Amino acid sequence: MASELTPEGQVIPPFNITAPAPVISLKGFKWDTVDEVVQGFEKKPSDELEGPGAVEQTPLFAASLDAKVTAQEQPLQVGELPAPRLPLSPESLGAQLPGQLGLVPGLPAPPAPLFPLAQFQGAYAGNGFNLIFRPRPSDDATPFEQTPVGPNDNILELNLTTEQLTFGETIGDIPNRGLNINNQSDITLGGFPYLQTIQDVTNRETGKGDRTNPTGIHFEPGMWLNIPETTSPKNGPSVCRMASIPHGTTINAQALSPQQQATTLGGTPGGPTFEVLDTTPFPIGTTTPLNPNPFSLAMDASSTNSPRIPQTLTKFIEAGTINTDIIKNPNLVLQNAINGLNIKENITFEVSTGGPTETINGGGTANISFLAGTQELGATSAPDKPNAHAPFMRSRFWIETVAYDVIVPRFTKPCTVLLRPTMPRDATAPTPVFAVTAPAKLPSEAKTILIQGIQIQYSQTVFLNFAGLTWPHVSVATLVPKNPQPFTMTS
Template identity: 45%
Template structure:
């Protein structure tokens, strides 16, 4: 499991060299206060990746391979950073940001023999970065509270993704939209016809898809036509049995819509292909990611307990095999017969789309 820690007592603040002092307490975290500790769960990764080979064998539609991964995803957040000073010029006051650093580790757990997410783990993604809460400003720029995710991955891409901070929660579960895997032309932006790509047909054994044969996954319900048509159905199916009390949602983007601005992606030379990026191998040009922070209500059965007994670690049932939260329970009095109690936990779901330029 990934781990991240800061030196004991580490907090960013203005250096004590005179001038305007910083705040006496850490700057606000806003919704990022929910990003604490470690979150782990199962999910799905998809990527149309470049297909290398002789030009006469890798022209469209054989210029790409659709890779599908059943994954185990772990994100670990550090303690907050404190009060990060950003200096304003002239009439713009100084501001103080706060945030958390994070490490994300994703393992492929696809099992070709069972069609389930119970295979030996193979690392396919590592990301280190920061989530920061940026306070509102009324001069340069005139902008409300905002969030920024800054991340870097070992393939050679860095991102700076932003959005305005959410201002309210929504009761109940999230409304997770449909999303399509169908790629689009870099020339006119029009999506291809689904029938043009055999790798999006779950019933076809395709050499342009990994795994080639999805029959065991279809039988297990882990990858089927519904999921190829709408990968976000994985998220909806994972929570349909849960009692979600409230949801906070936000979408960060490297090309955020107005009034937000800034952000972007940068890639190493190999990914861009040439100085003009006209022959990219896999040039990451945009990233959008929606996060849903959900408060989930659970029912726990507390077994017989004697005063003085060590605290118990209890987890609610998880019908779909997803990792379940662990509660440390230490009743203040004896429990002479099993008893049901109601508790809540926090969970994070996200859907991320990265646009690659491939020619």
């Protein structure tokens, strides 16, 4: 709402911004470079956090890709617990934020997101993999064990990651006005905020994602929207992801919603199918990967003298966390995560910034001048000297129902216990936690039961243009609810 003037010329301030915005707490997150840490070169003391303002960087979820906590171990906590709620209750959001999100005591809470975003509520955490070819300046100071051989205009950075993805409550009805000459009525959008933070936990000593002092490498606040069917343009229901990335890029990625099926969540029975990605760079304006590939040395995990971070991957190859196949196709990390998991159904959809397509017209990216590169003001042609222009992004999500084996103890009185399931030996997915409530009929015997939980996987590709080429930047992750998922036993 804009400011208004009274007939006397006095300014009436906008009423919807009279209260200050809530403060986003990011304790433990500090964006930094991982060059020295991942390559094994110690930082100088002056680069470390110290003093009264320092905070300890602790991941919100166990980052080890091979950590397996089974239900044979002691429960996380036993005793009387309040009934768990997902997502967080209004009381946990602070004094001001609930009011801004419409969570006013005595009034009904805002409606949950619509399909396919209904499970995007609460906080998720997990692990993943990030691959990016980044520009390399002439005065580059990245430390290398061996002098790199090959093209000197880029560095291939590989990160084993831990991630947090938190979804806020819906913010209520968002009116969008139609136009009568288009025969389009007003529509109402549904939207909710999210915050994504990603840390690098690459450990060159173990070849795993278990470094205990993580480094923040990504911060992304944004919004998800449910958009109803429209007549102008003629589109079915759709979803949209809007995000801001502090490198200087904003995205608006949209797609038609998938068809809802006759299953519990409305997805397709069984597990997901992951496409084969190709991370080989290609000339700007084409889609054909370079052949021969001048960057094949960096993409070969066995090489030790390429412009790559980490430069030596021997430990990672032995651990199975990074190898040549994964570098060429990061979606293999997603497949490795679910090996042996009992996935009952999945909802999949993909949003992109691709602009006009056969199905929908919407979306795009915007970049700061430094990224976009040299261009005459007012010109409509593409920049001719970008530093790292991001013209395109697409991300595919899989929302999965996973059936876990959980060993529950013998109950002798009404209570709720926190338990982890038994995870398959070959799966690298994060281990969820369940709040299991005793059955009404007591005592009950210890036994293994099947509990269904939610898991989110995603694969995101961003195109970066520089040095005459388009460089695929791929991020993948597998996430489970950070808070315990409630389950009440019936017998």
